[in-house]
Amino acid sequence: MECFRIDESGYTGFDLLNADQRFQGAAAIAISDEDAANLIREYFPKLQAPELKYRALSRRSANHPRLLSLLRDLLTHHKCVTYICDKRYLLMLMFLDHAVEPFYYERGMDFYEGGQNYAMASFLFVTGPTMLGQPAFDRLLQSFQQAVREKTPGSLSALISATRATKWETFPEALGPLAQFEAPECLSEIANPGVNTDAAPVVLQSLVSRMEVMANGPYRVEHDQSKNLLAYHDLLQRFIDHDQEIEFRQTEITSIKFPLKLAEVTQVDSKASSAVQLADVMIGAAIEAVNRRAGLRSGGLDPDAVSSLYTDNQFIHLTPSFDLEEQKRFRQGTQAGELIDYFAENFYTPRST
Structure with a gap:
């Protein structure tokens, strides 16, 4: 079964005004651990750390060409998507x-x-x-x-x-x-129990809608065992368990349809998963790039060099836009209200214990 590995960055729970983490996002990539390990050895043959971590690598300018080349390889040869939102x-x-x-x-x-x-x-x-x-x-x-x-x-x-x-x-x-x-x-x-300010559901809706398009059939998701990803894990499991047949049009080019092709979600130790480590590289580079563009960070990869690697269907963003005509065309005929109500009723209300 095809497997997408995902990783997140910038998660602050209900607090979307956290000044230190303005952006939140996640990345998903379909790649085997074997192929991922081969790529890591190819681009970082002298790596001594127990796992590949983007933040540690990006601090050294000598690593930047190799990081960009690795990203180019991933985006060119593998199914992947990255989502970023301004919280x-x-x-x-x-x-x-x-x-x-x-x-x-x-x-x-x-x-x-x-x-x-x-x-x-x-x-x-x-x-x-x-x-x-x-x-x-x-x-x-x-x-x-x-x-x-x-x-x-x-x-x-x-x-x-x-x-x-x-x-x-x-x-x-x-x-x-x-x-x-x-x-x-x-x-x-x-006051509705199903209403919250957690950005994880918004991030996952976008990732899942894209993975559903990219997957040829049933697929599974693996992610790290971090505390932040527990919120993602629970919601993904709810998505999997939901068997009602229904479809919502989100934008001109995206929709989400239940039941999903997504069949399984599991947690793994990132140190034992080269593929999860590459998901970390993807979301780490994207978050760093938007922070640099916003003037919130310095150092790291050139944001223009990073953004130039993506095609339109590999990068989803939720940021302010003043092209009102484009917004109107892009969202014409969407089911925003119905989708919000449906997700609040079926996925966001806390489980009874």
């Missing part, structure tokens, strides 16, 4: 999903039509601090994140107060439901 932007999308959209839904309006939620989140991302007031906007995001986590009357009340403390009248389309109306449908949505 602050994702939090704004989640705010619109749960603290705004229910208000419009109750009034018979499709908030997601033409991807306008993505355009609105992009607008907030860039202009929110200036338009709404920097400290107040930051407190709004923090209060929303806390309210989603705690789901208490006090945290919901604090969110309303934080919304009203902004210059919300400058953007009532997004902040009016809470600031002006204390919309009960929005507060109820935030």
Whole structure:
């Protein structure tokens, strides 16, 4: 059975405002441990460490040509995909999903039509601090994140107060439901046990939708035994166990259909899996590149050299975009609202014990 190895980077649980880890992502690659070991020996024949770790290798400029050559080899000859999201932007999308959209839904309006939620989140991302007031906007995001986590009357009340403390009248389309109306449908949505601010489900949806296309038949996934990947493991198992026949269109080029071809997920020791180590190289290089582009890191591989290695279908990103017409075309006819509701009901509600 074909096997995709995956690794992640930047996971901070519910906290999407972690200043030290702005981006989160994961990579998946279909390669055998034998082929992976051969590539590691080819490109790093003098490696003394017990396993190949991207972060350690990228610190030395002498390793950069070999790392780029290894990445080129992987992207040219193996099925693979890398996903990156800006967690602050994702939090704004989640705010619109749960603290705004229910208000419009109750009034018979499709908030997601033409991807306008993505355009609105992009607008907030860039202009929110200036338009709404920097400290107040930051407190709004923090209060929303806390309210989603705690789901208490006090945290919901604090969110309303934080919304009203902004210059919300400058953007009532997004902040009016809470600031002006204390919309009960929005507060109820935030208090729903299936709603959280964990980015892992968003990352996995994208990875799985691409692996489903790349796989010729049933396939399995292996990943490292790290604590962070336990969240991914549980959700992947839920995906596997879900046998209802249903399909959702996510974008112009992606959809997700259940039951999945994905048949099995297992944890392995990365020291014993050369293939998992290569997944670490892929996501490590991608995360480093976006951090350098954002001016958050220095050193490491040239981000332009890294990005030039990818084809369009090998790299998925969730970042602000101001090409509104492109966003509208790309997301025309998608089932964003239905997908969010379905995943919240079937996958995100905590398991009973």
